Amino acid sequence: MKTTLATKTESVYARSRPGASGTGIIDPDFDTEGLPLQDWLPDGECREAPIGLPELSELEVVRHFTLLSHDSHGVDTGAYPLGSCTMKYNPKRSDHLATLPGFAHVHPLQPASTMQGVWDFMLNLQEHIAELTGMDAVTLQPAAGAHGEFTGLLAMRAWFASRGETRNVILIPDSAHGTNPASAAMVGFQCRIIPTTANGLMDLEAFRRELGPDVAGLMLTNPSTLGLFEENIVTIAAEVHAAGALLYYDGANLNALMGIVRPGDMGFDVIHVNTHKTLATPHGGGGPGAGPCGVKAFLEPFLPGPVIRRGEDGKAFPDYDRPHSVGKVKSHFGHVEVLLRAYAYLLANGGEGLKQVTENAVLNANYLKARLADLLPPIFTQHCMHECLLCGGSLQVSAFDFVKRLIDYGIHPPTLVGAGCVHFAKDYSAAMLIEPTETESKTSLDNIVATFRKVASEAAVAPYLIETAPHTTAVAKIVKDEVAWMSVLEVKAS
Ligand SMILES: *Cc1c(COP(=O)(O)O)cnc(C)c1O
Numbered sequence: 001m002k003t004t005l006a007t008k009t010e011s012v013y014a015r016s017r018p019g020a021s022g023t024g025i026i027d028p029d030f031d032t033e034g035l036p037l038q039d040w041l042p043d044g045e046c047r048e049a050p051i052g053l054p055e056l057s058e059l060e061v062v063r064h065f066t067l068l069s070h071d072s073h074g075v076d077t078g079a080y081p082l083g084s085c086t087m088k089y090n091p092k093r094s095d096h097l098a099t100l101p102g103f104a105h106v107h108p109l110q111p112a113s114t115m116q117g118v119w120d121f122m123l124n125l126q127e128h129i130a131e132l133t134g135m136d137a138v139t140l141q142p143a144a145g146a147h148g149e150f151t152g153l154l155a156m157r158a159w160f161a162s163r164g165e166t167r168n169v170i171l172i173p174d175s176a177h178g179t180n181p182a183s184a185a186m187v188g189f190q191c192r193i194i195p196t197t198a199n200g201l202m203d204l205e206a207f208r209r210e211l212g213p214d215v216a217g218l219m220l221t222n223p224s225t226l227g228l229f230e231e232n233i234v235t236i237a238a239e240v241h242a243a244g245a246l247l248y249y250d251g252a253n254l255n256a257l258m259g260i261v262r263p264g265d266m267g268f269d270v271i272h273v274n275t276h277k278t279l280a281t282p283h284g285g286g287g288p289g290a291g292p293c294g295v296k297a298f299l300e301p302f303l304p305g306p307v308i309r310r311g312e313d314g315k316a317f318p319d320y321d322r323p324h325s326v327g328k329v330k331s332h333f334g335h336v337e338v339l340l341r342a343y344a345y346l347l348a349n350g351g352e353g354l355k356q357v358t359e360n361a362v363l364n365a366n367y368l369k370a371r372l373a374d375l376l377p378p379i380f381t382q383h384c385m386h387e388c389l390l391c392g393g394s395l396q397v398s399a400f401d402f403v404k405r406l407i408d409y410g411i412h413p414p415t416l417v418g419a420g421c422v423h424f425a426k427d428y429s430a431a432m433l434i435e436p437t438e439t440e441s442k443t444s445l446d447n448i449v450a451t452f453r454k455v456a457s458e459a460a461v462a463p464y465l466i467e468t469a470p471h472t473t474a475v476a477k478i479v480k481d482e483v484a485w486m487s488v489l490e491v492k493a494s
Helices: 005-009 058-070 092-098 116-133 145-162 179-186 204-210 233-242 297-302 336-372 399-408 442-461 463-467 482-493
Strands: 137-139 169-173 190-194 215-220 246-251 270-273 293-295 307-310 316-319 388-391 415-417 431-434
Touching (some): 092 336, 116 137, 116 293, 116 307, 116 336, 137 297, 145 293, 169 179, 179 190, 293 297, 336 442, 399 463
Parallel strands (some): 169 215
Antiparallel strands (some): 307 316, 388 431, 415 431
16 A cells, blocks of 8 residues: 555645646636626525635546545455455456446437337346346346345335235344435334354244244345354245245345356345446445345235336336336436446356355355354354454454554454454354455465464554554544543434
8 A cells, every 4th residue: 555645744725736736628718608607507506605625637636536545445456355345356347347338328318219228238137137036026226235125125014004914023133234214214114133153043933933924025135244154044034934024135145156056046025236336336435336126926016117118019118117116216318337237247157157246255254164163163063155253353453453453454344243343243252253255265265364473463463553553544543542532422312
């Protein structure tokens, strides 16, 4: 990671030089037919004081942002074993295909006769995702995993309403990602949380106690965010359905079973897939993502429109005629350029390739788990899936400080679970959720192991070095005791 003093000290505002400008697009001699420019705008729309933007030349802007980009860690600069996030390498081939002019310059409102290529690929992608997950219909509209959850839950709610049923509770295991209860609450459901047993699986007895006539569904991630396969899934699915409820699959962890087993065959009725995890599209720093949502046939009428369908002439077209739809969840067709990368990834790998992706993802996680076992004992003894949960309790420094030191060696910290750190799962004090993904080579995995060991030995002789890390980044650790600080925030929030 390269940093410079300049990027550490100067914001783009500090670099501003009055009068400097990039290539101007507003010509001061612009012919306003004799009227001052503000008279062209409706009343009240014209700013009274200057906006106060920084003034820089084009080259200064380019340098500023290029230097900033050097200060961040990405999967293109180093390993990124961030559990539950599947930070795999995004092939440049997919970027190249998505930026072919015929796709990159397309506008959603251009004449339908020129949109055929886009609709064809979208239809194919819908069908591939349906096949991969065992679903009957897919919408590509949602813009993220959480947005896919929101869409799927809306469809569930609409289905119950169409049957005159009021069910307002969603069951969620306490190991779930925070987006599950958040999405359920946004759709208007109440959440009931199911505890996890000592072997890391959902507590079946507690689940049975909570499963009543007011329950609309159970949201499950399988494998869970503890990296464990939910072995009781067939029983759970049968009991959910017997109670008249539906089973929702949070597909963010599909990287652990793609090509091997399908959520639809396990009994799930609704799913979402995070293309930016399993299907190798950029996570994009909160920017455009995609979280396609798939459903079994009985829920299809409720999906947001348009759904791309095949017409009688064999051609794909967007179907807007959806009287039972929950409405639109995203403008036009969703994030087409992201979806195109997912499509390219699916085609490039093919069925056998996707299966191999899964096998390697699971193998890599189990390899790290075994190689690190003496330093970071696994919290659960069974084989893990695509990620492993390891205990940092016997390190000489806090797990929180430990992982920050990894940054100095070019490795992104794994997800911390519990101890006031990144909270999306239960409190397993000082636990690290490590997801290497299949795109790291054995050499890279060995380097991760060696680096963990190096930091552990540094911690034994020079804890201060670790407690003040990272040392090579543009911004140092913001608060020294983030663990205590997070608990203060939590108290305030509650
Ligand atoms: C990442 C993730 C989500 C949310 O996905 P976003 O695309 O970030 O909204 C939901 N569930 C699990 C298990 C995840 O890992």
